[in-house]
Amino acid sequence: MRFWMHVLTRLRLVVWLGWSVVGWGVVASGAVACTESASSVKADAGVTATDVTGAVDAGDADAAAGSDALAATDTTPASWPLIALDPAAKAPPKLSMIGVARRVNGVLELHPDMVPYELSVPLFSDYAVKRRALWLPAGTAISYRAKGPLDFPVGSILIKSFLFPEDMSEPTKHLRLIETRVIVRDKTEWKAWPYVWDDDGQDATLKVGGTVKSLPFMDVAGNKRTANYLVPQRNQCLDCHDRKDSGGTFTDIIGPKARYLNREILVDGEAVNQLQRLSDNGWLKGMPALGLIDQAFSAEKVAQVGVAQLGKAELNAAARDYLDINCAHCHSPNGVEGRTSQLYLNFDNEDAFLMGVCKAPSSAGKGGFGRSYDIVPGQPDQSILVYRLQTTELGAMMPDIGRSLVHTEGLALVRRWILEMAPVKCDR
Amino acid sequence: MILAMVVAMALSGCGGDDTKPLSLDAGATQDVSDANVGDAGVDAAQVDAAPVDAAAEFPLHSCAAFAKPCVELRAGDVEGLQEATQLLEKDTTLVLGAGAWHLDNQVTLRKATGITLIGQGIDKTILNFKAQKIQSNGVDVIGDNFRIESLTIEDAKKDALRIEDSKGVTIRKVKVTWTNGPAKENGAYGLYPVKCQDVLIEDSVALNASDAGLYVGQTRNVIVRNNVARGNVAGIEIENTQFADVYGNLAEDNTVGLAVFDLPGNPIIGRDIYVHDNIVKNNNRANFAPGGTVSEVPAGTGTFIMASRRVEFAKNTYENNGTVDIAVVSGLAIQNKASKWRLAKDKVVGDSAGLDLPNDATGISNYRTSDVYLHDNTHKGSGTNPDGNDPWKRPLGFLLLIVYDGATIENVLYDAWGESSFHATDAGKNSNDNRLCLDNEAGATFVSINLPVTLPAAEEGKFAKLTDFFRPKAPFAPFTCKTMKGGPLAPVVLPQLKK
Structure with a gap:
């Protein structure tokens, strides 16, 4: 088992080194293919509405969220692998082994193949700023559903990162990156894996037993307060995500329903309807005309x-x-x-x-x-x-x-x- | 293997292109996570620090006595416990060592069947939640064939042991308590199986809950035996439950000792509750519930039976309950809008066949109390100190205080709600439409108080006189029946007791 850890540590190192280690020829050829892919997703990286920036400030005092951080995405070679997960297998112990997101110089970067998305009405989580993104296996698409969560293909990955402001009067600045939750679509239900960012900020570690993080912050009135943020246990995830109907109990997603995705987002500075964009890109099939889709009253x-x-x-x-x-x-x-x-x-x-x-x-x-x-x-x-x-x-x-x-x-x-x-x- | 993984990683990095992404080899992932996840805490617990002195730490129960998978956790290894309770294999036994465990988060069990959580005995293995920062219950379980045994749960913020939506539940030798004594700041429920089936609660202790110490709700097939409930608002509550056998318990020093009732809007219609050979005494504790239905119950109530049917109370010992030993009342006494008690027929859960309930083409209402059979109970010293402290919150207690004015209240009180006729003196002019039966109630006294009239009047300040109540002598005609509609109660059979 220790041998495997050693291998994985090396692999992770390789990931962060941009696949430059000599002797990993197979890897290098993969990376070439990915370069093309990276250029083709530059448009995606331009999504800049409040919630969907591809990268955000995650703690550095002077690094601004939004466009500055986004520039980092454009200048960093976007050529690290994103691993399709076998949802039936156990969760990888490190977030870097999945590749959906990474953190460089205090900046959280989504993998360029991840599609950021926003909900019109978010769950309140102690004023956490949440960065959401989805990924679909190649050649698959989400099936539209009028009621309930959209029907994602097996192997889909959703991620949600939780960032906490130090000062509630500047709720999008000086964010502390605490957790990235990886939610994977299995055959009959979803699986959720909480990854807690390591103290050195380099990677996040799977923590199925959850943890409680005390987070000091300044409230809007300037008072020093502390939030007790719960990284939920795997079982606590199910408190919210388990649904029961006549077919039994299954773990479901909550936010990605048509009525909450039916909103405008900014792509390259241009406001577009998010559902329409998903549909136009072939990521969502079976969507009716926008005018026929319910729309929640946005926060x-x-x-x-x-x-x-x-x-x-x-x-x-x-x-x-x-x-x-x-x-x-x-x-x-x-x-x-x-x-x-x-x-x-x-x-x-x-x-x-x-x-x-x-x-x-x-x-x-x-x-x-x-x-x-x-x-x-x-x-x-x-x-x-x-x-x-x-x-x-x-x-x-x-x-x-x-x-x-x-x-x-x-x-x-x-x-x-x-x-x-x-x-x-x-x-x- | 390494190569396979690397290829997989490299290729799938291009996901979204024409390359079909490969899954990580399941075997590889398995190996990796075995080393790091799930049982990591357990490994740590077993490797860390001093060697385990099994005789000292696991004197009563150890993995030697259980089939695999079984995990022993040393006292205080909170992280190990929180990790071990995730991703549990079917039929896992978790053995908790003797000593104190201080938890800042709920212990949550989900999606695993056949789990046993077992300690080294009451007050030997102690799960304490005083420092809880997140979520409200102590041990919170959803999972069939669950067994919890030989441990104590202290100071949970809401419910000490909550088991929900599970089939096959055994609670044995579990103590739940709030260590600062009875207080409204305490958690609501002690032992709290709800929406379950086949539940056994035995040899357990429930203390100081600000709602019910031992509660069974929305559940089918239950045995509650040989438990102790003290210092709670409600000692033992059987609520919206079908087919229960409750015996050998002691309910003492609560606000209300032992209650059987339905609440409006719950989809299970309570029925077939057999309560026998219990001791219900000295339940005079001032009501300290912060809210809820039990906050409306006067202190000094031994038992109330409300909005239930086919309920048999036999051979129980009642003693020194200041207001009344047994009150038999309609659900309309607490919620007089019958429409609130109506359930759409397609929403009703469980077996409500043959019950004589108000119904229409599409709905059924469960406010009515009927077929209550009381026999061979003994009564001593009760009814001398009714709780009239809060006329608005507990009008029944206040009504009794004013009307009796120092006289002793009868042992069995009936509200006569739903009766077609009532008369204060002429037994022949009292109907028994709800089929309340009193038989061989040694030394008992009985009163029917016509609550549909006397309660609204009291709320307008017009109090009945004692002569307005019907107070017959034994054998209490017309309440002398000895049978319940639908026949005698059948014994409760639990699969976990068949072996």
Whole structure:
């Protein structure tokens, strides 16, 4: 076993040296082929909307995120291998063995064959900046689905990197790269492998047992605070990603649904629809005309317009989509654990009672905070749902995984949504 | 092998072109990850530090007594435990050494069947979650044929042992507790199997939970025997559960000792609950629940049976429960909108055939309490100190305090909700539509309080008088039946007890 580690260490070294070691002739010829591929993906590297830069600042105090970091991508030979994974096999112990992303001079670079993507409504994870990208095996494409996650071919890889700002008043700068999660499509379900970046920043190590990272930061008011970021255990991943239906329980992805991918992104400075781009490039098949595709109410629009300025219909759409992406992985009829509560926050649940209106919880414990109902229309301060978002007490807060801070903006949205509901007297 | 890997890496680096990417050779990956992942922590635990003194660290259980795969983990090897609980092989036994384990994260088991988690005995192997930073439960399990035994779980933020959606669950000699005593800051549930099937809980101890110490919910086929529940808001709760045998337990010093009920909106309709040979005494602890249904139960309640059916209580010992020994009430007493209790027929889980429940073409409602059979229970010293401390939150306790005004409350209280006729003095003018049966209740007293009338009146400040209640002498006609609709309860058979 030690021998294998030695081999792997050498291999990794080779990867970082740009395949220049004499004697690896087979490798060199592979690299030539890749050079062509690299030039052909330069356009991709130009994707620069907030979330999809091919590379980002990951810690160096003066390195700016965005275009500066992107230039690094263009000047660095983009010729390292990306390894197709056998999803049925065990996870490689190091991220570098997959090649989906690397870190050079404090800059996270996606492999040029990775396609960055963005969601219109992201899950809140302690204000982490997330970089998402996908990769498809050659000759395959995603199949469109109107409902639920898009149907990815076996062998697809999604990656999500979590970067944490040091100062919340500059949330896209001075980012600390903590984790890159690799999610691989197997025959019947997805597998998720958490890689935690090593202290020296050179590579990331598989950590199936998870870890808790204490991350000091400055909040917007200038106070020093600490987030307890959880790199989830493999089993904790399933808390959110396991879905149950009549066919059994399977591990699924949450964000990449048509309604959350249906948004504009910038490619070479030009705004294009993300789904359309996926389709035009042959990465997505079976997509109907854009006008027929549901579109979630984007978090960016909420931020631009301001919660207080949203019209009634907009407010409802924005709040339902926020709850959908942040809660419905459990709180839906397919959520293994959320079903216990019978509280369904999926955006397409049309039953107000099961959405929480005048619904007494079955087992909220101290999460109930002495309040009687999940949602009391017109009364956010009487609604358990609001308390669960505004507390950080373990055993009371929701979601119960993935955050240790309050999402102030999300809380404001949900508060106003409940405030604007037509008042109902819930008590018997 | 090396060459094969390198070729694979080089070629697939061009993914997206016309080259079909190759998968990493599975064998190679296997070798590599065996060295680094999964059992790494275990290796470390076994290699590190002093040699294991098996007699001292694994005195009660060790891998010698279990089939492979089996892993021994030394006390305090938290990282080893957290690694070992991931990617478990089927039928793995994890043996935990004697000593204290301080965890900052939940212990989570998923996607593995036949897992056994076994320690060196109650208060010998202690999993303590006081320092928990992330997620809320102590040990949190989804997986069929799970067994947990011989250990203590302390100070979890929410539920000490939560087992969900699993078939074949054995909890044996497990103690769950919050070490600072009963307090509203404590976690909600102690032992918490929910949405499970074939559950055995025995010889276990549940202390100081701010909701229920020993809870079984939305579950089918259950035996709960020879356990102790103390210092909880609810000692033992059987909720939305079908086919349970509950015996030999002690429920003492809780707010409410032992309760059987359904909540509205849950898809399993509770039925066929046999509760016998338990001791339910001194359950007078001031209600310290931070919320939830149990926060509405008056202290001093030995048992309440609510929104359930085919429930038999026999040969239990009731003693010194300040409000009442056994209250039999309709679900409408806590939620009077019948529509909230309606379940679409296609959503109902489990066996609800033959139950006499309000229903229509597409829905079924489970607020009704019917076919409750009480016999051969003994009662002593209860009903002298009703909890009227919170009229708004616990109106029933307040109503009893005012109406009885120092007089002793009867041992068995019936709300008469859903009865077609009620009369305070003429037994013949009381219906028994819900088929409540009292038989050979040695020394018991009984009252029917017509709650659908007396509760709303009390909420408007108009309190009934004691003479408004129906207080018959034994044998308590018309509540003298000895059978349940649908016949006697069948014994609960658990596959894990068949061997």
